[in-house]
Amino acid sequence: MEKSPASDPTKAGKTEQQTASDNVPKSGERPDQGKAPAMNPWENSNKDDADKRIMDAPDTVEARQQNPILAQPPMEFTGLTLGKPATVAAGITAVLKSGSFAFSEDGPIRGTHALLKLNQKNGFDCSSCAWPDPDGHRSVAEFCENGAKATASDSQDERVDPDFFAKHSLADLSRMTDRDLNNAGRLTHPMVLRPGATHYTPISWPEAFQLAADELNALASPDDAIFYTSGKVPNEPAYLYQLFVRQFGTNNMPDCSNMCHESSGAAMSPTTGLGKGSVTLNDIYEAEVIIVIGQNPGTNHPRMLSALQKAKRNGAKIISINPLQEAGLLHFKNPQDFMNPLLALGTLLGNGTPITDVYLQVRINSDQLVIRGLMKCLLEAEQLNPNQVLDHAFIRKYTTGYEEVIETLHNTSWADIEEASGLTKAEIQEAANLIARHKKVITCWAMGLTQQKNGVYTIQEIINMHFMKGAIGTAGAGLCPVRGHSNVQGDRTMGVWERPTDDFLDSLEKEFNFQSPREHGLDTVDSVKAMHDGKIKVFMAMGGNMLSACSDTEFVAEAMRKLRLSIHVTPKLNRGHLTNGEMALLLPCYTRVDIDMQKSGQQFMSCENSMGVVSMSKGVLEPLQGEMLSEVAIVCGIAIATLGERTSVDWVGCTENYDLIRDYVARTIPGFEQFNEKIRRPGGFYLPNGPRERTFTTENGKANFTCTPYEKHVLEPGQLVLMTIRSHDQFNTTVYDYNDRYRGVYNERRVIFMNPEDMADRGIQEKQQVNITSHFEDQERHAEKFIVVPYNIPKGNCAVYFPEGNVLVPIGSVAYKSNTPTSKFVVVTVAPVEMPIGTQIPTFHQVAVPA
Numbered sequence: 001m002e003k004s005p006a007s008d009p010t011k012a013g014k015t016e017q018q019t020a021s022d023n024v025p026k027s028g029e030r031p032d033q034g035k036a037p038a039m040n041p042w043e044n045s046n047k048d049d050a051d052k053r054i055m056d057a058p059d060t061v062e063a064r065q066q067n068p069i070l071a072q073p074p075m076e077f078t079g080l081t082l083g084k085p086a087t088v089a090a091g092i093t094a095v096l097k098s099g100s101f102a103f104s105e106d107g108p109i110r111g112t113h114a115l116l117k118l119n120q121k122n123g124f125d126c127s128s129c130a131w132p133d134p135d136g137h138r139s140v141a142e143f144c145e146n147g148a149k150a151t152a153s154d155s156q157d158e159r160v161d162p163d164f165f166a167k168h169s170l171a172d173l174s175r176m177t178d179r180d181l182n183n184a185g186r187l188t189h190p191m192v193l194r195p196g197a198t199h200y201t202p203i204s205w206p207e208a209f210q211l212a213a214d215e216l217n218a219l220a221s222p223d224d225a226i227f228y229t230s231g232k233v234p235n236e237p238a239y240l241y242q243l244f245v246r247q248f249g250t251n252n253m254p255d256c257s258n259m260c261h262e263s264s265g266a267a268m269s270p271t272t273g274l275g276k277g278s279v280t281l282n283d284i285y286e287a288e289v290i291i292v293i294g295q296n297p298g299t300n301h302p303r304m305l306s307a308l309q310k311a312k313r314n315g316a317k318i319i320s321i322n323p324l325q326e327a328g329l330l331h332f333k334n335p336q337d338f339m340n341p342l343l344a345l346g347t348l349l350g351n352g353t354p355i356t357d358v359y360l361q362v363r364i365n366s367d368q369l370v371i372r373g374l375m376k377c378l379l380e381a382e383q384l385n386p387n388q389v390l391d392h393a394f395i396r397k398y399t400t401g402y403e404e405v406i407e408t409l410h411n412t413s414w415a416d417i418e419e420a421s422g423l424t425k426a427e428i429q430e431a432a433n434l435i436a437r438h439k440k441v442i443t444c445w446a447m448g449l450t451q452q453k454n455g456v457y458t459i460q461e462i463i464n465m466h467f468m469k470g471a472i473g474t475a476g477a478g479l480c481p482v483r484g485h486s487n488v489q490g491d492r493t494m495g496v497w498e499r500p501t502d503d504f505l506d507s508l509e510k511e512f513n514f515q516s517p518r519e520h521g522l523d524t525v526d527s528v529k530a531m532h533d534g535k536i537k538v539f540m541a542m543g544g545n546m547l548s549a550c551s552d553t554e555f556v557a558e559a560m561r562k563l564r565l566s567i568h569v570t571p572k573l574n575r576g577h578l579t580n581g582e583m584a585l586l587l588p589c590y591t592r593v594d595i596d597m598q599k600s601g602q603q604f605m606s607c608e609n610s611m612g613v614v615s616m617s618k619g620v621l622e623p624l625q626g627e628m629l630s631e632v633a634i635v636c637g638i639a640i641a642t643l644g645e646r647t648s649v650d651w652v653g654c655t656e657n658y659d660l661i662r663d664y665v666a667r668t669i670p671g672f673e674q675f676n677e678k679i680r681r682p683g684g685f686y687l688p689n690g691p692r693e694r695t696f697t698t699e700n701g702k703a704n705f706t707c708t709p710y711e712k713h714v715l716e717p718g719q720l721v722l723m724t725i726r727s728h729d730q731f732n733t734t735v736y737d738y739n740d741r742y743r744g745v746y747n748e749r750r751v752i753f754m755n756p757e758d759m760a761d762r763g764i765q766e767k768q769q770v771n772i773t774s775h776f777e778d779q780e781r782h783a784e785k786f787i788v789v790p791y792n793i794p795k796g797n798c799a800v801y802f803p804e805g806n807v808l809v810p811i812g813s814v815a816y817k818s819n820t821p822t823s824k825f826v827v828v829t830v831a832p833v834e835m836p837i838g839t840q841i842p843t844f845h846q847v848a849v850p851a
Helices: 092-106 108-117 145-154 162-167 170-174 178-183 205-217 235-248 262-272 281-286 304-313 335-339 344-349 367-384 392-398 402-410 414-421 425-436 455-469 488-493 502-512 524-532 553-560 631-646 651-656 659-668 756-761 804-808
Strands: 191-193 225-229 289-293 317-321 331-333 358-360 441-445 478-481 538-542 565-570 583-588 596-598 601-603 605-608 613-617 720-725 751-754 769-776 779-790 797-801 826-832
Touching: 108 145, 191 205, 205 538, 205 565, 205 583, 205 631, 225 235, 225 524, 235 488, 235 502, 235 538, 235 605, 235 631, 235 659, 262 455, 262 478, 281 304, 289 304, 289 425, 304 317, 304 331, 317 425, 358 425, 367 402, 367 414, 367 425, 367 455, 392 455, 402 455, 414 425, 441 455, 455 478, 488 605, 502 659, 524 553, 553 804, 565 631, 631 651, 651 659, 720 804, 751 756, 756 779, 769 804, 779 804, 797 804, 804 826
Parallel strands: 225 538, 289 317, 289 441, 317 358, 441 478, 538 565, 565 583, 720 797, 751 779
Antiparallel strands: 191 583, 596 601, 605 613, 720 826, 751 797, 769 779, 769 826
16 A cells, blocks of 8 residues: 555644645746646547437426426515626625625634635635635635635534424425525434425434445446536545445446536547646736636636736736626726735725726627637738747647648638627637737636537637647646536546546556446436436435536426435535435535544545646534534445445545545546645645646547537527526525626526617516527427516527526537537527516515525
């Protein structure tokens, strides 16, 4: 066994005495990331064998009446107030909101202690977004407003205990809003839903483990079970989870990546050799041009704004490409500046740092042609300025397929680009002029691209542009897919994926002496279809809320009602825990903020951020009184009960000392050699990254240009293209409150943002109620009672929040290649709700159903 603190219990959980400078690359330098090749879990990511069935649409209108347990949030309004959309993100308001939310949930002492340890090198990793922390010095308040909300929610001292469930049936709970379900408190005891029961009731841990084991072992085939994973799960439990599932005998391991950045992996693997980004935080600071496309960092990754501000102060130009004008892409007031006497007054009274230099407000799903337009402009600039715009040396040495891409660009007309995007050639040319004269270019993107129908192709066009410029594998340049959940990238690295590589399975078999299943498993969309067919009997989820995260909410609910058993490992209650089949288990776990004491002492875990840095996360607060267990202990408990003598894994030892898990990881996953030593370095360590070093581990060893197909989508008269978005007071499916202050929406979530011209064409007024119908393959899905908010969005486009809008996204509508639901391309019509004369939208604040 690798020498580690696992062999000496007195050292478990302790950090080596090293200085922060031991692992910190200086500005402009590349990090020391080791020589071992990084595992590429996206190697076979073109899902040509995915289930292509369209599936029949559920009856979304009658579903609420047919089922007493609601799968969708309640339709009751909570009291809309409209304000003016913001043009500045963060500032003093963000500081006040962070503090007020943390203190109201945890109290001033507990809340302050947690925030001061958030994202610190001797603290715990934020459970919200995956934006990296600085390698070197970190501020006292190294968190954003949404990180404060997530931490306050995780450390909440209200209790959802057996008495709570005795008072509330599942039907009652389903009529609470998503906010109220989350804010009810922390789960404290394992609970079970028995066949025919209306309430969850207590169950002991041994009985819960045995119930799970009995149901799993009674299956006709291991493939009759699904094992889902949320991006919140740290590396150690994620590794054990995938190991247990494969020893049980299946690769049915869908995860939240299937619904977000699967398109990034599918685009990047065959082109660069790695489905991860190639930049570091220092590269952001060094960049000359940063393109932010299909991303709203002000709400979804607020700490990214600090990096963009630093880049701007270093002279960078920023191009934003997005259908909505978002506050975080306009101006930013850095809360850290209030601590600097030289900056505080100007920050308080001024408009903050201007972020975007060129803003291209594109139509939804048109980004693919916009990037082609940028490349056409670069070609023209190169003709006028030979050898000054494109990097021909990089193209000759590292790439293949360049000439074919150039031919595709020549065959793409400006008329098609302008018609699809709603932009003019002059607008695109303005952005291209910035790119043409610089070499250090970074492109950042998120689900605004990955959830498009053309998402994979759009990302491959971005990669084509970077190859043309040689803007990859050099300081200040590269690709930056910004992951949404804090360890979603780490879970993939740990092997949580339905399509594992043979090399990875070989290493597991060698280490643990078993025969792993080799057939590809089911991703999220295919899992839902299989459940709906009645083929799946057991569903287990490590965190998350697949019901609300996935497309086609009522279809997913129909599928889950056919299950024999649902197993939910979770710290808090959500809507996905209410829609079940015959039986369900609620197994309460610690959060990252909780102190995790085991036999060998306090434990820590690890997470991987968007830029491939793996760092320690160690809880700082005493857990609430109750019977919660760590995620590691829960996985090990179920594995022991299920596998019995069929396993050689030391599950008990893993529970007692997490260093043993990291020793397993070190011997089975490239890049994690000496894991226990490296993770104890302040700030963690970088994983190997071939594209960062211009090592392209593709099948042919080249950086591959890609000729992407383009499909023109023609709408019928009256149709619009809808996308789902987040509000400011939510993270993924977790809703903290009803406000979206950057867009000027308060106390309400059932709204639809529309272009004023589209409203006028349909005779719709501000705050009028409408019903929304989506159209797909001659099918219709309906969402009732949304309030119209006029907004600066391209004509022909509209937007609603998710999960409220997910009922409109068909389960059969997925992105090419990646099988990701097309939440950023839904064809809809809207129609006014017929209401009695004099009926008004409530404008007072209320709670739909109080906890």
